[in-house]
Structures are given as C-alpha cells and as structure tokens.
Amino acid sequence: MPASYDIVLAGRGGQGVIFLSRIIGKAALEQGLGVRTTETHGMAMRGGSVQCFVRLGSGLGPLFREGAASLLMVLHPAETASGLSFLSDKGHVIINAPPGFDPPGIRGIHGVHLVDADLMARKAGDNRSANLALLGAAVSLLDGFPLEARSVERAISDSGSGEAARKNLEVFRMGIGI
C-alpha cells in the first residue's frame, strides 16, 4: 500500500494553525491526493496549545502513530516539544524562529530548519500569515514534499477575500524564496 506523508502542525490558538492545515488539505485535493486532517486543542480561540495532524496519500483515520510524521511545522517555538514525539527519525522540523535561535530539546534531530516567518509576515503587513511562510519553506526545502507551489497558491487564492489572500500569497512566496 502507498505510504502516507504525515505532517504535524504545532502552535497556539490564534496563530492560524487550523487554517494552515486546511490550505495543505485543499492543495492536496487539488493534486488528487488523499487527505485527512484533525486537530487537538483545548479552547483554541483562547490561546492554548493547538496541534493539527495531516495525512496525505493513504489512510482512513485522521490521527497517526508517534514516530510516523515526515514533517513537523512549529508556529510557536515553545510548542516544539509537543510535536516531536510524532516525528520519524528521518523527519524534518521547520520552526518559526529567528536565525540563531536554539529551540529547546531539538538536538539530535536531523533536519531542523529555522524560518523567520513572523518577520516575513510583518513585512507583508499581516502578522497572522506567518503560517504560510513555513509552508513555502516546506515546498522549497524538502525533497519528497508532496505539494507543489502551484496547488498551494490555488488553495490560498480560494480561501479568503482579495486583500487577505494577496498577503497570504506574498508570505507564502517569501517562504519559498529562502
């Protein structure tokens, strides 16, 4: 059976973690890939931890096993640890953090990428679009990442009104450009 490409997204309520999972899901649909997502949060709107799980390819259930994920995207550095146990030993981590930042407990993980997504979002004038810089980085940095830039862009354009979608696209492209 074809293996699935599993992704964990970790962040805090209000950072658009769930929005990011929807963009990924839509882009996957666009490419004809199977997709399931789910999220775990206490009361996400109120600033608590949020984790999203995304399975691309095969899979009937929306959750997967620890050690299965090919990619962990961290929107809030303090949430790194919450997602690490799901990462496979060949997996990659993309963290929203300035260069030189030393995220706690990350040593020994082989593919760690720091992306200053908050800075990119600020440049575009929309703090909440940092999530898309991480996705842009995933598209450009990772071999075997199943999503193409074109389908992500279509998904972004489909999910939001003119101005917001334009800023989201801008930040996504900054993420690709790193």
Add this chain to the structure above:
Amino acid sequence: MSPDKPETFPGGGGYRLLLGNEAIAQGLYEAGCRVAAAYPGTPSTEVLQSLVSYGADDLHLEWSVNEKVALEVSAAASYTGLRSVAVMKQVGLNVALDPLMSLAYTGVVGGMIVVVADDPGPHSSQTEQDTRLLAMTAGIPLLDPSTPEEAREMVHVGYQISEKYRIPVILRPVLRICHARAPIPPPTPREAGPEPKFVKDVNRWAATPRHRFTLHRELNEKTLRMLADPEMDKLYTFMCGEKGDGSFAVLASSVVAAYAADVLGEMGLADEIPLLAARFQWPLNVELIQNLLGKGRRVLILEETGQFMEILLRDRFKVSGRWDGLVPSQGELTPDIVTEALERMLVSTGAKITLEVPPCEPGSPVLEKDKGQPSPPTLCAGCPHRSSFWALKKVMPDGIYTGDIGCYTLGIELNAVDTVLCMGASVSQAAGFYWAYRQASETPPPIAAVIGDSTFYHAGIPALLNAVQQGAAFVLMILDNDTTAMTGCQPTPGSGVLADGGVGRKIPLEDVVKGCGVRDLRITDPCDSQDILEAVEEAAALASEGEMAVVISRSPCVLNMKERQGPVPTIDMELCNECGICTDSFGCPAIRSGDEGFMIVNGLCPGCGICVHVCPSGAIKAGKDG
C-alpha cells in the same frame, strides 16, 4: 457500505474538504431534512452551523434553548411526516434523555435523526460517557460511522431505518469524526419530502400507561425485526483481512475501526488479521458478528469510549479488550494505543507472524515521553469576564464561588471558580451551600454563583426560580456577553437573532430574572471598574442580609467587537514593584513579564483598560488615544 479509500480525485472533481460535522450537514441537506434544532456544544456545533449555509428555504433551523427542547421540537416535526434532526453533544443527551426515552415508545412518522457527538478524551466535556449505552437503554437504533464520508452516508441510511421502523435513529460521530476533515463529493440534489400532516392517534401520541405497555411491546418487536433485516447486515463489513486466518480477529467501531485498518496495513497484517467494522451498534447483531468472525476465534474489541460490544459479546466469545486490560478504560484510543493492543494480542495468541514493518520509532529518544506542558487556555485579552471575576474576588475574598459551563469556567485560573458540575448547577449549588450552612444555624459564608447568559437560559432559570422561592440568599452574577462564546458565538434568546441570522424576538435577561421572582437586580458594565465594584458591593451586602441579589454584568465578547476597546495602557517600571498581580491573579495574557520587567504586548491588547485599576501600585497608566 464500504470505506472508499479516497486515493485520487480528478483535480478535486468538485470534492470539498469537509469536517465530519459538515459532511453530516450535507447529508441532512441532501436527504431533505425540514426541521433542524440544536444546542451548541463541542464537538457537535458545526452541524447546524453548516446546515445554515445551504440556505434551503424549506428548512426550519433553530438554536434551541437547550437539548431537551431541541429534541421535542424535532420530534413533533417528525410526527407530521417530515424529516427532522436534533443535534447535541453527548452530555446534552442527558438533558434530552427524558423525551428520548419516551419517544422510543411512541415512535415517529417522518425520519428523525438525533446526532449525538461523543467526546472520548475528553477534550471538551465533563464526562467521557458513551452514547451507545443510552441508546441501548432507550431501545433506539444507533449508527456509528468510522469516517466523515460514512457519517454523511449514514444520514441517508438513518432516515431509511427511521422511516421503515418508525423510530428515531441516533447517529453518533465521535470527536475524531466530527473534527476530522476529509474529501466529500459534491452534494446530490435535495430530496423532496411530503407536506406536513399530523394524523391524530391519542393511543400513541398521548398514550396512557396501559397503552405504553403495548408501545413497549411494539418497541421490542421493532428491535427483533431490525436484527432480522438483511439490509442492516450491510452495516457490518470487513475493512481488511476478510479471508485472513490469523490467530485472532478484530471487531471495531467508530474512528477506531479506521485506525485499526491503518495500523494493520502499516504492520503488514492487512491480509492476515480480519477486521470487522460494526457500524450498526444498537441493536448489535451478535449472531451475525459471530458467524462472520468464525466461532472459537479470539477477538480483540476496539471501541470508544466504554465497553459495549465487549459486554454484549463477552460470554460468547473469547473476547479481549477492556476487561482484560488490553485496552485502557479511559481516554481516546489513538493509533498508538491500537498498535499496542494489537501487539499484545499477537503475543498472547502466540501468532507466528513476523512484522514486515517494524513499529515506528519516534525521532528523538531523549524526548520520547517529554511532550512539554501544553499551554493552558485563558480568557482572551480584554475579555470582560476577567473584570467580573476580579470584582467578585475583591469584594468577597473569602467567598464560595460556584461556577458553570462556558468560557468563564476558566475563572478557575483566577481562583474565582470553586465548583463546576454541569449546565446551570452554579445557581442550584449556591443555594445548596446556603442551606447546608443555614440548617446548621450558622451564618452562611459569602456565596457567589457565576453563570453565562446562554447557560442561564439553558438551565439556570428553574434553578433561580427555585432558589428564590425557597428563600436562599447569595450573589448571582450573570455574565451577559450576548452570545454563546465558548462554542464560537451562537446567538442566545437575549440577542434576538435567529440561527440563520434573521431577526427573532429579543428576550432580555433582566425580564427573565425578574420573572423568577428576584427583587434585587442591578446591571453593570464590567469594563467600568468602579461601576462593577459598586454593583458587587451592594449585591454582597444585600445577600448578607438574606436577600437574593442578582448582578447582570453586561459587555460583549471580544470576539464580536468590531473596534478596539481603547488605547493600550503602558507600565511605568519606576512604579512597578513586580508583584505579578496583573499577570497572575488578574491573568491578562497581553501582559508579559520578562527580563526587562513587565510590559503590555501591543498586538495582543485590545485596550479594555481594566488593568489600570487592578495594579495596586498604580504602575499601569491609561493609554493615550491616537
């Protein structure tokens, strides 16, 4: 029904990535549901919300005042031959259990579905109760989908069963169905239904106990007929390993069946171990299951949240599951737990299977079990509730605070909530505390009940009426933010807005409170710290004199504010003595402490300005406009 593996979609093909709840709404729309009533509650809320988006004009939609009312509204619609639905979360069914038990006897005419969302974990509920046990108690058939796709299809199946047997049907999505997204094909055209026509039949619709006996017999016969119905057999299918002759078989339901299929596939056991998904949980066709799985074979039961199939099968099979400790008795069954149960089952049955794929290894062994503390939720920055709690604690520092269900349960973090039992209990428990001390001829301590507007309408009204009538005296603070904030801001009876956004009659809280016999009522603005302090002081004084005193603390939820509340205050570090009151006991998340002392984070603070009055050193200064 077979689980279709959504491997490929031709360029999306009109498929939409929908939540299980949205998939259910799509099914309801397609099936021609004409009356839909719900009370919001995680994880069920999005069903009605999404149904609104179809804009069907032959559909009455309502956020009912509570689940019991929702179920009764929907039942009467079904009496007239229409298809209807009531939607609630699992603890909501407790509130609606009274009409449900009786409705099992009377039966229905048009198809009626009760969507009850279970919350294994629990993620957002007081209990992990398993709705299947209540369905069995009531004698109501229950469908248990294992994917969002199935949840949608089961709406159609459910209506067919309901109409064929004239009985309401429970559709029970668990949280990982409700809140999982999956590709759902485009909606099919909406089915046309009959015109409403109520045919009188007092021996059924108003049956007295003598006729209830007959109706009970009828219900029992329906159960037996359903078990003999070959249509229902289609709801029991193998998800893998149908021909497998492994040492044991797996019987699963809900999302756990999907996990089991995934994990068996990942372990390379999909051909050896038969996995039977039982989507029709009550009445459970035990004979059929036994035949399908083969007598004498050991069976691992994977089900959420309680023991159900395990109890029904236990004496007939060599069953493993919760009773022999292979499966934990509380919490969500994750793919990891499913894996562990399967591995232990392999060992205990002495299976001669070498795993093609070894179990996954987490990336960092150092971190293996250290997942960090999840950051706890807090009231939003600028939430008016924070100021209400602050005033209560200031005026009644030694009070007993009875709390309730809503965002303001988070008052726990501010030490301003001592008890939370269930919807509406803040009011009745405050009365209970009062009487406990009073009967001992003691002066009751200061008691304050805190309840939100939506919860007050839901279950607080009879409690208040009762407390007043009995002569209990305490402070009742109703936090009126004009919305059901916790579940994403649904309207309340006080907001005068209907589920579809239309205008409804507004029923102000103060009218209801007065109608409950309360003589002393004040309305205050929690964003005016002086005003709310005075209001609470007066109320506390009256309560100590033996009068029920109600404070309505009225200010909109920040989620509904279109504009900023005001300018961002600043902290004067010359005056700040780092006592931490603003961050800890007041707990505004926009105030941070760090190496450079205390500061207010611009982007987080909507400028409610309350902290200016909270700081005992006067270090927080009101911001300047512009």
